[in-house]
Amino acid sequence: MTSSNAPSILMQIQPTIQQFARMLSSVLQLEVEIVDNTLCRVAGTGAYGKSLGRKLSKNSRLLCYIIETKKEKVVTHSRFDPLCTDCSHKENCKEKAFLGTPVIYQDQCVGVISLVALTCEQQERINDNIQAFSDYVRHISSIFVARLLQDQAGSDNIQKLFTTMIENMDQGVLVVGRDQKVICANQVALKIMGATHNNIMGKSIHFSPLTFEGNFRHGHMQHVISIEDKKELIIGQLHAVQDQWLFLMAFHQSHSSTDLNHVQEGPQIEAMVGECPPMRQLKTLMSRVAPSPSSVMIAGESGTGKEVVARAIHKLSDRRDQPFIAINCAAIPEQLLESELFGYVKGAFTGALANGKTGLIQAANHGTLFLDEIGDMQLSLQAKLLRTIESREIQPVGASHPLPVDIRIISATNQNLEQLISNGKFREDLYYRLNVIPLNLPPLRERQEDIELLIHYFLHLHTRRLNLVYPGVAPDVIAFLKEYQWPGNIRELSNLIEYLVNVVPSGSVIDISLLPPNLVSSRRVAEAQLPGSSTTSEDESVTVLEEMERQMIRGALSRNSNKKQAADELGIGIATLYRKIKKYEMANL
Known part of the structure; x- marks a missing residue:
């Protein structure tokens, strides 16, 4: 074999470099590709773990540039960089961002370490950490050279590298x-946990997520971390890496005042975020x-969050694999509600569908029917619903024979039904049929x-959904939001957090200046109404x-463009919005 065909200096220790690539990918949560100075792929992860030992195509312009110039190259939006202009694979390129660092040995570029983003989340990760990742990979590259190229004992050094x-x-x-025992913890982790190297290494550790939504499996989550009798609430991501677990803590942590000793008491119910005594009692009862x-x-x-509770009950029941049908009694016009609930047969009325329509009650057969805003149902429909509950049958509009149904009804209301009964607007017999098991959901101000x-739950939810970077929250913001009265409750908080993750600078902390003016002014109005705080009369304050x-x-x-979107922005229900429009005589808008 001639010297020109001899393996490169990186290829000679390829197994060790492949281990290094996997560890780097695990730590940074990006794909890694390592090539030598002949464009031979030495190591890689994901799609770049294929064709090891083979030379790459002539379209590897970014890698060629780094090898030739011995300079780092950053591309935040692939295909738009000048080096990509004449690439024949540009239109089919799956890379979204790229950071390449030369490996320098004896003043020569012997290869390139590349960090590659293939997803929007990874692209955001590179874009928000360009300098940090650049410095980090450059530093690791120097260690890489010193410990692997000059001393090829590799197997002894790989753990030191990690x-x-x-x-x-x-x-x-x-x-x-x-x-489940701690192998390694860096100084930042020790500081966050208030621990020392001696009282954490080798100790058993347990991670318990506070949320169970599927879309949080790979994103930031709140974890209760237990070591012996100590518990900490830490925000981070848990990743399985071969036979180990890697827990990456978020840059911004929030030191919660939540009593963690009660967090794991009682049932943990998906999407039911809350550990205050009323919520723990509610989850136990559910x-x-x-x-x-x-x-x-x-x-x-x-x-x-009444529908969240209803869906949780359905998922906990024996009907979990059957339909869950939700209908808002206030959002559907009275003349359509009957046909929506009970359905109709062919030719039942002018404008009916040719083949008739299956009603929502029938669609929920063997499952759960959720009737939201039940207090807005008309008396005529209340009577028909009562017959359905008592007979376990429905009769579609225009039908001559009833149909048997097996449903569980969960209803919800924000009104005082006892008062509606006194006013003759709600049937007492239906009330007792629906109110067999009453559940009271506390308002957010309590x-x-x-x-x-909840702030962090919605931060995770909206940053993942919108592909934005998880931000921190300043302590004075949390204190402010704890004192706010939340007239729109959970929905208002969710909308507020969605607004904040959109306006906060990427990677920054949400501070008090970012709160919307109407939130701050409404707080001031509320404070002005406190006894002794102002001479403004009650009538003037209401005005x-x-x-x-x-x-x-x-x-x-x-x-x-429509009232449903407006209601969502305001953090109120569509029925509430209609009542406010009528109150303020704004029907022409």
């Missing part, structure tokens, strides 16, 4: 073995009544200790609040 990589990261990192076929009525203010958990509300509704209606 440890050095983690120690040089700006975010907290824990490495946990298959036996888990008890879920298997029953009895009707449930959920009472709570608009925006408290769940102050859950505010911080100020009503004018603010009128302006907020007018603005939302002008910004959105």
Whole structure:
């Protein structure tokens, strides 16, 4: 074999470099590709783990540039870089961002370490950490050369490399073995956890996520981390890496005042975020009544999450694999609600579908029917619904024979049904049929200790959904939001957090200046109403609040193409919006 065909200096230690590539990918959560100076692929992860030992195509312009210039190359939006102009594979390129660093040995470029983004999340990760990743890979590259190229004992040094990589990261990192014992913890992690090297290494550790939504499996989550009798609430991502676990802590942590000793008590119910005593009692009661076929009525203010509770009960029940049908009794016009609920047969009325229509009650057969805003149902329909509950049959409009149905009814209301009964607007017999198991959902202003958990829950939800970077939250913002009265409850908080993740500079902390003006001004109005805080009369304060509300509704209606979108922006239900429009005589908007 001639010297020109001899393996390159990197290819000679290829197995060790492949281990290095996998570890680098795990730590940075990006794809890694390592080539030598002949464009031979030495190591890689994901799609770049194929064709090892083979020379890459002539389209590798970015790699060629780095080898020739011995300079780093960053591309934040692939295909738009000048080096990509004449690439024949440009239109089919799956790379979204790229950071390449030369490996310098004896003043020669012997190869390139590339960090590659193939997803929007990875692209955001590179774009937001260009300098940090650049410095990190350059530093690791120098260690890489010193420890692997000058001393090819490789197998003894790979763990040292891994440890050095983690120690040089700006975010907290824990490495946990298959036996659930801590193998490695960097200084940042120790600081976040308030621990020392001696009281954490080799100790058993347990991770318990506070949320169970599928879309959080690979994103930031709140974890209760237990080591012996100590518990910490840490935000981070848990990744399986071969036979180990890697826990990457978020750059911005929030030190919660939540009593973690109660977090794992009682049932953990998906999407039911909250550990205050009323929420723990509610979750316990839900888990008890879920298997029953009895009707449930959920009472709570608009925006408290009544449908979330209904869906959770359905998922906990024996009907979980059957349909869950939800209908808002206030959002469907009276003349259509009957046909929507009970369906109709062919030719039942003018304009009916040729083949008739299956009603929602029948569609929910063997499952759960959720009737939201039940207090807005007309008396004539209440009577028909009562017959359905008692006979377990429905009769579609125009049908001559009833159809048997097996459904569980969960209803919800934000109104005082007892008052409606007294006013003759709701049937007492139907009320008792629906209110077999009453559940009361507390308003958000009575769940102050859950505010911080919910803030981070919605931060995770909206940053993942919008492909944005997870931000931090300043302590004064959390304190402010804990004192706010939340007239729109959970829905209002969710909308606020979605707004904030859109306006906060990427990778920054949400501070008080980013809060929308209407939120701050409404807080001031509320404070002005406290005894002794102002000479403003009660009537004048109400007028100020009503004018603010009128302006907020007018603005939302002008910004959105329909009232449903406007209601969502305002954090209220569509029925509430219609009542406000009528109150302020804004029907022409």
